[in-house]
Amino acid sequence: MEQMSYKDSWFSNIKGDLLSGIVVALALIPEAIAFSIIAGVDPMVGLYASFTIAVVIAFVGGRPGMISGATGAMALLFINLVAEHGLQYLLAATILTGIFEILFGVFKLSRYMKFIPRSVMVGFVNALAIMIFTSQLQHFVGETWIIYVLVALTLAIIYLLPYVFKAIPSTLVAIVVVTAITIFMNIGVRTVGDMGTISRTLPVFLLPDIPLNLDTLMIILPYSLALALVGLLESLLTAAIVDDMTDTGSNKDTESRGQGIANIVTGFFGGMAGCAMIGQSVINVSSGGRGRLSSLFSGVFLMLLIVVLGDIVVRIPMAALAGVMIMVSISTFDWNSIKTLYLLPRTDAFVMIVTVLTVVLTHNLAIGVFTGILLSAIFFVSKISKVEVNSTLERKTRIYKIRGQLFFASVTELLEKFDYKEEIQFVELNLRRAHLWDDSAVAAVDKIINKFEENGKQVEVTGLNEDSSELVEKLANKLGSH
Amino acid sequence: MYKKILLATDGSEHSKRAGEHAISMALCTKGSKIEMVYVVDSDKSKTDVLNNWNSADIGDKRKDRIRHVEQRMKESAVQFETKILHGEPGPTIVDYSNKNGVDVVIIGSRGLNALQELVLGSVSHKVAKRAECPVLIVK
Structure with a gap:
């Protein structure tokens, strides 16, 4: 597949990129907020991340038309870090993650992605979906029956609206409608405002407030390694999907390096580590986005919306976001893998299931991936060792x-x-x-x-x-x- | 009278039968050509990429799906060309046929099961409704 020239990747599809950029920005907001809440940080940390990552990756990424931002896969990895050491350590870990990703790109390691077996990739995606789903269950705790109604309504709008009306993303319509209902009918449910504050300011450059010593490094190192692994895995998988959807090629090493640069910048601007997003990228391409402009524009438009509409964003009920996240989880899950599970060689199916179970038990996608790779290697060795x-x-x-x-x-x-x-x-x-x-x-x-x-x-x-x-x-x- | 025949295919049984009809139609008119279009559904990209993670080329799998029809066209010595397009199947087929001045579109009636059709709507109906040329739906 051929790659676009750098100039073409900016300017060959201006109108399509601008329109899809708006659609993506609207769809990014609920996810960025929801993923921040998963990680236990203020919604602004996720919103800043989605802004800076989308803008930076537009310039330095290797896959035009792909959307990156704050993601669930990454958020799930640093829940403990935030809980035990606080936000500043997360920012430092984000910067270190970026350094690892740049090294990965510079040494052109993306070709070794083929060593990750298919069944581990499928397990990764399915585990991610399950984790996103289970992370939403906390929002149902201590609420009345009304939250089930609101979540069901959110999901109904998300899934049914596209049959009638496609111009605005149905997730956004669902959030607006459900928010309006809770405000006007005065329904007392938890809102984004209860989970943290939204400041209507642009991110500023700051050094993470941490002691620069070996102890700090030892705290963030394991997190950064896991983040880099998972971030690159999801980014390169997404890049392959965008390659396929657009029938164009992309440079995976440039993309890895780009992800690294984006994470470093994000860490200094108070955002959490992120990576490419499968769902958003599919939305972008389906809405006509092809070039770098779509990513740049989605980031800028996202920030603009927050600055203008910050006061309304805090009133979004968690029920609506939980609904959106359930949808993200359903679309992330590879349902085809369930249908074809019985067709696969036993060992492949076993590897997939073990990968998923490991993640669900350890809450760590990186450990799941390693377990899966190790298990596949053992199976391979035992298969091939028959003399x-x-x-x-x-x-x-x-x-x-x-x-x-x-x-x-x-x-x-x-x-x-x-x-x-x-x-x-x-x-x-x-x-x-x-x-x-x-x-x-x-x-x-x-x-x-x-x-x-x-x-x-x-x-x-x-x-x-x-x-x-x-x-x-x-x-x-x-x-x-x- | 049908010189440019668009055969929309997805590798299903119905589309194989549609292929037979396209061939006999092409044989009726001298100098006619079949353009076989296979649309890669964007929604399926994720599944396809995952399923082909370690294999060299995802395109090969897709070509496998349409190989049968291609083979039949070769045997019948009709002129043909294969195109792989990307997007939502219905609109993509309509768009392609309208932009390329196709004389007739031939499409299988269903590749989906009843439930999928209820939810997604039938691709062939969408094409029949919006294409600007005659459409032959093969049952």
Whole structure:
């Protein structure tokens, strides 16, 4: 797929980008507020983040048309950090996350994303959806039955309105309607104002107020590593989705670096770490957004709305935001994976489910991803470590045909497959269909030969392929003399 | 009389039958050409990208879906061209046919099940309503 030139990525779709930018800005507000509340910080932290990330990424991102901002995946990771150490440490962690992401981009590590198996990616997405959903349940605690009605109404508007009317995002209409109802009917439910303050000011540049020492670093380091991993994972997945939707290519390393720069700037301007957003990016592309202008404009318009409408935003009931978040969770979940679960190889399905369960239990997407990768690797090794040995007798020679991959995990089993005590003079080890991968393999073959020789047999090794013989020579093994 | 035939396909059984109709229509008129259009639904991008995370090219999977119809067209020696478009299927097909001066659109009646059709509306009905040329809906 071809990439746009930098100039084209700005100016080739001005009208479409401006319009979709407005739509995205409207859809960003409820999510930015809701994700801040998940993380336990003031709504402004998420709103500032969505503003600065969207604006910065417009200039330095690698995937035009993709929308980044404050996300649930990231917010879920730093709940504990905020609860134990406060906002300033979150800002420092955000900056450090950015540094890691820049390094990832500079060293062009995006090509290693392929080492994350499909089932882990699916597990990641599903776990994220479940976490977003469960994080909303707190809003139902201690409320009357009215909150169920309001959430149901929000969801009904979100899902049904698009059949009649598509110009304004239905999430925004739902929030306006539900907010209006609670204000005019004087329904006493918790609002955004109860969760924190909205200040109608632009973000300002500040150094995080933390002691600059090793203790601080040790506190934020694990969080930043997890944030960088999850942020890049979601960003590169989203980039691939936007690539597919627009049928254009993108540079994943530039995007990783861009995410890093955006997070550093965000940390200094009092915003929380963010990444690309699948839902918003899909909305952007579907609304006609293709270029960098759409991201820039969505950020600017978002800030403008907050400055102008800050007083109304605090009156949005949490019920409406919970409704929006439930919708985000439903659309994030990969429902197809449930439908096709029984078709998958057992191990793939198992990896997916374990990834999801790990995240749900640890509340940490990064741990889930690592568990999933590790488990897949173990399954792969155990699958590939099956070695077949067939033996035939040709006159006075016992021929063993070995078939499979010989490496650390497969050699112990191999040793037991020979009859060293057989009454025979010549033994041939045919390795034509085997591959020696490491020193354990070479050592194992060596040991087999020794064992036969100890029992007074002459051993001949045949059919060693080129790679394997090279390895053998390199390890300066006795094998060569046979 | 139908020189430019647009065949909208999604790889379903109905669209395979639609392909047969397109071929016999193309054989009736000399110099006619089938333009087979496969629309990649934006809503499916997420699922498709996830499902093809480790495979080299997501496009291959899609080409697989329309290979059958392509094969049939090759066998029948009709002129044809395959286009993969991106967007919401109904409007994208309508837009393409109106902009490219297509003479007739041929489309399978349904790739969706009854519930999906109730919720999403039928693509073929949308196309029949809005395209500016005759539309053949194949059952």
